Amino acid sequence: MNALDTPDRSYWMQTAGFPDFAPLTAPTEVDTVVVGGGIAGISTAWELARAGRGVVLLEADRLASGVTGHTTGKLTALHTAVYDTLRSRHGEDAARLYAASQSAALRHVLTVAEGLGVDCGLERRPALTYCERPDGVEGLRAEAEAARAAGLDASFVTETGLPYPVAGAVRVENQAQFHPLAYLRALVDDLVAHGGRVYEGTRVTDVDGGDPCRVTTASGITVTARHVVVATHHPLFDHGVLAARLTQHRDLVVAGPLPADRDPDGMYITEEGGKRSVRTAPLGDGRRLLIVTGEAFAPGTGEDTEAGYERLLGWTERHFPGVTVTHRWAAQDNSSTDTLPLIGALPTAGGNVYVATGFAGWGMTGGVLAGQLIASLVAGTGERWEGLYDPGRFGPAVRSAPALLKAQWETGKHFVKDRLDTWGEGTGGPVDELRPGGGTVVRVGGKPCAVHRDDRGGLHAVSAVCTHMGCLVAFNNAERTWECPCHGSRFDVDGAVLQGPALEPLERRDPGDL
Structure with a gap:
């Protein structure tokens, strides 16, 4: 079979059998609200519910439909070639803590799966x-x-x-491997059995830290909570501070x-x-x-x-x-530019807000670790490796300054280069030569416009300016999505947000103006 003939579908999502959950429709109060229904968010919500805390889990789309639903499902503390790097950049103690924490997360999955009788x-x-x-x-x-x-x-x-x-x-x-969504399905069932509430189709657009915290959804509904956990893959609501390190x-x-x-x-x-x-x-x-x-x-x-x-x-x-x-x-x-995930208190959020991100492709152990660590921080007990993953850490960030500067240089280049490219015929050629399934970015009325021609020949036009920080998107011809080169936001051909950090859709444009 040719790769072009194979439908885009994740085996895990095809075989998971997750139940449906309704969107949040009314304001509510709770001890902890978790934003993001991937492995980090579900694991955190489950840990907190098991500890007797009231939990609300909010997911913008379907549970585990993002990064978690498209993983390879490896449970391992061997993360390509990380230990020699950790030892040289951060010291032997950091490497030992990393190995111990990732191994503890692996063992935790084994224990939980056995305890819940999960066939995963x-x-x-x-x-x-x-x-x-x-x-x-x-x-x-x-x-x-x-x-x-x-x-x-x-x-x-x-x-x-x-x-x-x-x-x-x-x-x-x-080490181990598993069906990640089968495992998470069992956690969600147990979360609900312990009083946790789950809402899908509920996009969060604002988080205010403090005492109490307030979370606002796209429909204007507010959740009031003592604690907020942002487990959205990319750290939304951090005002760009952590985004610069990813x-x-x-x-x-x-x-x-x-x-x-x-x-x-x-x-x-x-x-x-x-x-x-x-x-x-x-x-x-x-x-x-x-x-x-x-x-x-x-x-x-x-x-x-x-x-x-x-x-x-x-x-x-x-x-x-x-x-x-x-x-x-x-x-x-x-x-992250210093190799280590960012798990813990979000330093720019005003207090009582936690984040989990930067897993570098190893989110199965990383997400489980995040659930354990954040639950311990909420409880006030902590873990011996909390400093290793602290999002506000200073020393490792300084030592990784060259990598940070390189990442920011790449981002800065796109602000300039992409705009120059669209003064001409377009990044994918002129619109009249656009084939079905293709996409191009052109200027219309002096503004960059992202144009896709569907299989029937119809045109879909949206603004090419990412609503996160203003970089210009480019077309992914296999997944038929618009993607931002600066921070990885993704949109469908009609501009709807598929993946953050962008919170707002791309503005529609009239194809008749092309």
Whole structure:
């Protein structure tokens, strides 16, 4: 099957069976309101409800339909090659705390799944970070040593279960993989059983910290609470302070059935070749679902995403011949400029507001960790690694200043370059040459306009100015979305917000003016 013929659908979302929840329709008061229904938000709400607190969970769309619903579902403390970096940038104590906290989150999932009797395809597997090129071996040897010094059961190996040779790999034993939405479905059911209230289709547009806090929705409804948790992937309502410390990237995913006797028996990742990640999941019919991730790119840069899918499909066919791709999807992640996630009190919110973000593609353990840590902060007990993840940390931010400046330089370039590009025929060519399924940014009446031609030939026109901070969006031709290169906001072809930090849609334009 050609990648172009495969519908965009996440296997997890297709098979999760989440219940529907109504939108919030009336003002309410509660101890804690959690904004965002991904793994970080659901985990936090569940932890708080289990601790006896009144909880309201608000999700703008459907639960787990964002980043969480498009993950690869790995539960591991081996995060590519993070430990050598942590040790050199932040010291050995930081690396040990990172390993301990991520490992604790993994064990927590195992305990919770067993306690709730969750059937979520949970399997223990080794995690491996590998390289195929000999010039990557020295770095992986250093990573294996750093991971081992941090407390992980890590070793350097040259043999793996992959059907192709590698030059070397870091292997960490006793990690896990699961069906993330099946796990979260059980947490949501238990959350509701413990008095938690869940509302979907409820977009939050403002958060005021203090005592009490107030949360306002797009429909003007207010929730009053003692505590607010912002678990929206990108840290909304932080007035751009944390946003400046985050970079965005998207990964493409293809998946298809694989005979069980060809299972590589592990979770694999390499940064080579635009990144490749490999794992399988049980299908229950004697086969496994092979899941391959890669072709990482920054959103909003105008990448030919369909070509990326084709490259990923070609790689899969060469390395796992005979696999027919049945699913494809994409996920967006953000990373902090100092490597560490941002979990804890939001420093710009006025008090009693907490945030969880910057998981760098490792949101399964990161989201569970966030739930545990924020629940402990709300309770006033804390965890021994709270300082490591504190969003207001100063030392690591200073040490990561070059990365921060580079991220801001990239953002600044788009403010200038994108506007110059649209003085001509458009970033994707003139409108009259636009093919069905394509998009371009042009100037109409002196203003940048984002134009998409649908499969029937009709034109959809919206402002090309992102409503977050004013960068110009670019078209993603595979997902047919407009994406902002500065902070990763995403919009559909009619301007509706698909992913923040933008809160307002792109303004509609009249196609007749083109």
